[in-house]
Amino acid sequence: MNKTIMITGANAGIGKETARQLALKKTTEKIYLACRNEGKAEIAKKDLEEKTGRSIFEIVIIDVSKPESVKNAVRNLNDPVDALIMNAGGMGGKNPEKLTPDGVTALTATNLLGHVVLVDELIMADKLKNVALFASSEAARGVKKMGMKQPDFGTSSTDEFARVFDGSAFGKDFDAMQVYGMIKYGGTLWMSHMARTNSAIKFISVSPGGTRGTEVMNDLPFFKRIMFKYIGMPILMPLMGMSHKLSTGAKRFVDGISNEKFISGKFYASKTNKLTGALVDQNEIFSNLSNENYQDNASDAIHRFIRG
Numbered sequence: 001m002n003k004t005i006m007i008t009g010a011n012a013g014i015g016k017e018t019a020r021q022l023a024l025k026k027t028t029e030k031i032y033l034a035c036r037n038e039g040k041a042e043i044a045k046k047d048l049e050e051k052t053g054r055s056i057f058e059i060v061i062i063d064v065s066k067p068e069s070v071k072n073a074v075r076n077l078n079d080p081v082d083a084l085i086m087n088a089g090g091m092g093g094k095n096p097e098k099l100t101p102d103g104v105t106a107l108t109a110t111n112l113l114g115h116v117v118l119v120d121e122l123i124m125a126d127k128l129k130n131v132a133l134f135a136s137s138e139a140a141r142g143v144k145k146m147g148m149k150q151p152d153f154g155t156s157s158t159d160e161f162a163r164v165f166d167g168s169a170f171g172k173d174f175d176a177m178q179v180y181g182m183i184k185y186g187g188t189l190w191m192s193h194m195a196r197t198n199s200a201i202k203f204i205s206v207s208p209g210g211t212r213g214t215e216v217m218n219d220l221p222f223f224k225r226i227m228f229k230y231i232g233m234p235i236l237m238p239l240m241g242m243s244h245k246l247s248t249g250a251k252r253f254v255d256g257i258s259n260e261k262f263i264s265g266k267f268y269a270s271k272t273n274k275l276t277g278a279l280v281d282q283n284e285i286f287s288n289l290s291n292e293n294y295q296d297n298a299s300d301a302i303h304r305f306i307r308g
């Protein structure tokens with residue numbers, strides 16, 4: 001039973017909607033809204049209280065691109081969390097290729113590095129009890145119909161992952177949409193590594209699927225933003241059967257932490273070439289995902305950038 005739940009990036013989009021749906025479950029006693037911006041978090045908390053009629057939300061300030069911020073939040077956490085939803089992420093801001101002081105790109109820092117620190121710190125402090133869910137994406141196994149290539153890493157070695165995480169694999173050819181898929185691939189493999197090395201906690205990756213009504217496209221360059229946010233996502237993708245509403249995307253996370261049928265170490269997302277519909281084990285589509293060496297390599301590579 002997940003009485004206390006933490007959601008990163010809970011002030012907007014899928015994270016906020018997940019908080020709303022979980023608050024409507026009687027068994028939920030506390031939801032930590034882990035957000036980087038206090039003002040936005042306060043507005044979201046008030047709105048969630050009004051929409052659900054429950055006062056169970058507590059703000060935790062976490063910027064997942066900054067390991068110190070994550071460590072500080074874990075140190076000051078009042079109660080352990082039964083379920084952690086690592087939802088914060090997206091296209092990495094206006095300069096996704098820019099390096100952070102930890103030596104990874106902003107895209108990696110936002111989608112992966114901070115979440116790895118969060119899980120490590122929670123486990124070390126014995127503050128993670130039941131389940132951790134990583135917001136992955138169908139981009140992690142490629143979506144041909146959308147022009148998203150299957151992540152191609154050659155041998156998926158630790159060095160190759162490290163070069164993806166610090167952006168040196170791309171030089172001037174940094175295409176945030178493609179690199180995003182590679183980072184979600186690395187994160188998904190890291191989760192499977194965690195599942196094999198921590199049997200007491202369930203680790204699963206779930207994609208919310210093509211989900212309309214979020215802010216995820218806001219940071220794309222002007223032309224791509226117009227294409228995806230105002231034409232692709234709301235008009236073309238529904239016509240192609242490639243997107244669903246916000247509540248459907250969030251429900252995948254709610255089910256992910258609640259439903260016993262989801263097995264630790266697996267990645268659940270849409271069927272081949274789909275972004276909606278039933279959740280299926282992605283290993284059936286992309287067998288790299290079950291390669292234990294790749295899982296360990298992805299974990300080792302991201303830990304190269306974590307100090308202390």
Ligand SMILES: NC(=O)c1ccc[n+]([C@@H]2O[C@H](COP(=O)([O-])OP(=O)(O)OC[C@H]3O[C@@H](n4cnc5c(N)ncnc54)[C@H](OP(=O)(O)O)[C@@H]3O)[C@@H](O)[C@H]2O)c1
Pocket residue numbers: 008009010011012013014015034035036037040062063064065066086087088089090110135136137138207208209210211212214215216217
């Ligand atoms: N929407 C889709 O179709 C889709 C598909 C597949 C996967 N996903 C994944 O689902 C997750 C949620 O996406 P979304 O569409 O709901 O995006 P969104 O509307 O842009 O929401 C992202 C949330 O993450 C927060 N965030 C971003 N960087 C952060 C940081 N450094 N520290 C803390 N919080 C941070 C944002 O906070 P601010 O308001 O402060 O920016 C916001 O609350 C992401 O991981 C995304 O990659 C989305």
